[in-house]
Amino acid sequence: xxxxxxxxxxxxxxxxxxxxxxxxxxxxxxxxxxxxxxxxxxxxxxxxxxxxxxxxxxxxxxxxxxxxxxxxxxxxxxxxxxxxxxxxxxxxxxxxxxxxxxxxxxxxxxxxxxxxxxxxxxxxxxxxxxxxxxxxxxxxxxxxxxxxxxxxxxxxxxxxxxxxxxxxxxxxxxxxxxxxxxxxxxxxxxxxxxxxxxxxxxxxxxxxxxxxxxxxxxxxxxxxxxxxxxxxxxxxxxxxxxxxxxxxxxxxxxxxxxxxxxxxxxxxxxxxxxxxxxxxxxxxxxxxxxxxxxxxxxxxxxxxxxxxxxxxxxxxxxxxxxxxxxxxxxxxxxxxxxxxxxx
Ligand code: F6P
Numbered sequence: 001x002x003x004x005x006x007x008x009x010x011x012x013x014x015x016x017x018x019x020x021x022x023x024x025x026x027x028x029x030x031x032x033x034x035x036x037x038x039x040x041x042x043x044x045x046x047x048x049x050x051x052x053x054x055x056x057x058x059x060x061x062x063x064x065x066x067x068x069x070x071x072x073x074x075x076x077x078x079x080x081x082x083x084x085x086x087x088x089x090x091x092x093x094x095x096x097x098x099x100x101x102x103x104x105x106x107x108x109x110x111x112x113x114x115x116x117x118x119x120x121x122x123x124x125x126x127x128x129x130x131x132x133x134x135x136x137x138x139x140x141x142x143x144x145x146x147x148x149x150x151x152x153x154x155x156x157x158x159x160x161x162x163x164x165x166x167x168x169x170x171x172x173x174x175x176x177x178x179x180x181x182x183x184x185x186x187x188x189x190x191x192x193x194x195x196x197x198x199x200x201x202x203x204x205x206x207x208x209x210x211x212x213x214x215x216x217x218x219x220x221x222x223x224x225x226x227x228x229x230x231x232x233x234x235x236x237x238x239x240x241x242x243x244x245x246x247x248x249x250x251x252x253x254x255x256x257x258x259x260x261x262x263x264x265x266x267x268x269x270x271x272x273x274x275x276x277x278x279x280x281x282x283x284x285x286x287x288x289x290x291x292x293x294x295x296x297x298x299x300x301x302x303x304x305x306x307x308x309x310x311x312x313x314x315x316x317x318x319x320x321x322x323x324x325x326x327x328x329x330x331x332x333x334x335x336x337x338x339x340x341x342x343x
Contacts, residue, residue: 011042011107015140016280017288018068023059024292044075076241112320115305123307130177135309148182165266169251183221194225204261
């Protein structure tokens with residue numbers, strides 16, 4: 001292909017490594033002789049035409065920066081009147097030959113649906129939640145886990161000094177990847193994940209036994225997507241454009257209930273956005289860069305309607321339609337590690 005105009009957008013929650021992808025796309029585009037346009041605020045930037053030109057100067061040194069210089073939103077063109085047609089028209093107006101859509105399941109599902117409608121699109125998976133199917137791992141996850149582990153290490157020492165149970169709430173809407181990896185890597189005593197319903201009596205009995213046998217402090221890691229019977233997420237009424245409620249608050253409820261049932265002072269810490277922000281780990285910088293290069297190779301080869309991904313540390317690609325409506329939950333190995341090491 002000759003010279004192309006490439007648009008890049010980020011949708012959904014931000015994560016460490018987004019800027020590394022933008023940098024990779026701009027660098028490869030310049031090598032290929034393509035022009036790059038940054039689409040701001042996710043799909044909203046194609047509903048309203050909100051773009052910025054990007055050249056190597058704009059991406060210099062952003063590999064180490066958290067967040068995204070393009071900004072992001074949870075905009076779903078399919079929930080706007082004439083949204084898909086507006087996006088397709090605006091892509092023409094801007095003169096984009098292809099859009100590189102960097103996002104999680106929601107953003108990529110929009111890409112998957114716009115592709116058969118005529119949008120030339122390549123998807124790049126990202127999320128701290130690590131819950132996208134058809135890829136072994138997403139960038140953002142490793143950075144989030146590292147920050148969570150460091151935080152739990154700190155929470156552990158203060159918990160021990162005060163003989164407390166410390167409940168640590170972490171992000172992860174549908175899947176417990178952050179809770180599981182950070183909990184296992186920090187030696188947490190109990191890890192509660194959305195994949196397994198919480199039985200309060202079981203959790204309380206576990207803590208009673210642990211403390212009766214000599215433990216003076218405990219760490220309980222809980223994924224924000226866990227449900228407690230009888231507890232409704234406080235902001236469940238606030239849905240985003242993809243129909244997801246704003247989560248958060250399970251840690252506080254759990255701490256209250258456990259203190260009442262176990263009789264040991266219990267405190268809750270919500271790590272939430274703290275672990276989503278900040279600089280990417282070296283692993284995430286590399287993964288994001290590799291995926292950016294793979295995406296640009298797809299663009300050059302005219303392969304659209306695909307998502308670049310990683311399988312067994314080999315970069316590859318799958319049809320975007322393969323990920324529609326699916327979720328990567330914790331695997332049996334991780335679930336069994338949780339069982340073996342939570343004592
Ligand atoms: O991007 C996924 C995620 O990190 C979820 O784990 C969490 O529920 C959600 O984002 C929170 O997003 P927001 O910052 O938009 O409330």
